[in-house]
Amino acid sequence: MPGTGLEQHPLLPWLALQHTAGIGPIRACKLRAKLGASWFDSPALKACALSDEQLAQLRTPQWQILERLLAWQQSNPSRHILSWDHRDYPALLKSWPGAPLMLFVEGALPALSLAQIAIVGTRHPSYVGRENAKALVPQLVDAGAAITSGLAIGIDGLSHQAALARGGITLAVLGSGLEHCYPKRHQRLAMDIIGGGGALISECYPWESPLAHHFPRRNRIISGLSLGVLVVEAAERSGSLITARFALEQGREVFAIPGAWQNPQAGGCNRLIQQGAKLVCEASDVLEELVAFSDAAIKIHPPATEELLPYPDLLDNVGLETTAVDLIASRCQQPVQEVLTRLVELELAGWVESVPGGYVRARRG
Incomplete structure (x- = not known):
């Protein structure tokens, strides 16, 4: 509010835009580019095809919200408020016309x-x-x-x-x-x-x-x-x-x-x-x-040397969906007890996992 030193705070124009009916991100950014930071005194505001109600909303400073936002930000050094024109606003998101006018961030x-x-x-x-x-x-x-x-x-x-x-x-x-x-x-x-x-x-x-x-x-x-x-x-x-x-x-x-x-x-x-x-x-x-x-930030690693499969005939019959032990034994045409012994070995080696109802193939990194 007047007298608090916040009259020229850079967030005020963005808050005014956010609280003006009928103005979305695309039109808001155009208005901001045309009028700059001098929202409340700009004579060009009347020439922007805005209704009287919109003009009144744009000229109404959101003091209470601004003070509440600044209190939130100042309570923790890892909290940040990024308006669309802030230097740290993510460029990739900003390149899309519908990007939010403001982002609130906690972290790095x-x-x-x-x-x-x-x-x-x-x-x-x-x-x-x-x-x-x-x-x-x-x-x-x-x-x-x-x-x-x-x-x-x-x-x-x-x-x-x-x-x-x-x-x-x-x-x-x-x-x-x-x-x-x-x-x-x-x-x-x-x-x-x-x-x-x-x-x-x-x-x-x-x-x-x-x-x-x-x-x-x-x-x-x-x-x-x-x-x-x-x-x-x-x-x-x-x-x-x-x-x-x-x-x-x-x-x-x-x-x-x-x-x-x-x-x-x-x-x-x-x-x-x-x-x-x-x-x-x-x-x-x-x-x-x-x-x-990705400007070389993302890279493709060469595939690792393929590891030899233990008991490949058995592993071929254990998929990513639960498979019962007797069904695995039937598919492999091997005794159930022998199949069960090998499944335990494969589980210890990280090739399969025991789940309710049978076994599933483990996903190995």
Whole structure:
């Protein structure tokens, strides 16, 4: 408010734009470029085809919100407010006309400028979906990519965790204000992301609660920050497909891992592949598409020397879906007891895993 020394604060014009009805990011940036920082005194404001109501809103300083935002920022040195014209606003996101006018960040600002790959998927992944995320993320991290996702349960959370376990940097875009970690079960994960050199990001004011309409908007930031979006596992009506659609609008690459047609959680990925998304079987399928656009920040490692398979006839009959021991023995035409002994050896060596109902093939990094 007047007399507090905030009259010329650079955030005031952006707050005015955010609280003016009928002005979206594209028009807001044009107005900002035309009028500069002198919002409230500019005679050119009347010539911008604005209604009287819009003019009144633009000329109403949002003192209360500004003071609340500054208090939030000053309470922790790792908190940052980035307006669209801020030097640290991520350039890749900014290149899209629909980029948010303001971003709120907690964590390391340099993480926002890293070469990022978005990984998204269902909140209820199958065993195969979980294993695919755990197998691919470390390889993408090793190639120099930061992993960006939405902190949701399921594939999002697994991707963040796998990146951290590999010593990589990961970024989480929230559908709530940064004071309200959602889901609450991922509060510890959110702190680990910050501690690992990553960042939490939101366009919501820090005090805003998670609301349903925040999450589709959140998805455009996930894709906008990234060179490409990998959908690990998603049903045909999954929110992950919204992220993929935004990626296409933003000129980003879209990747999808195929799944069995009987698996409803794979329907969205299969549909994306039918529509032109690149089919992914291994990390190099993603990396070879992105390496040319990452200023050498992402690299492709040569494949490791192939390891000889123990008991190949038995392993050929253990897939990524649970297979009963007697079925494996029947397929191999070997005694059940002998098959069981070999499965235990393979489990100790990390080739298979025991799960309720039988065994599954382990995904080896």
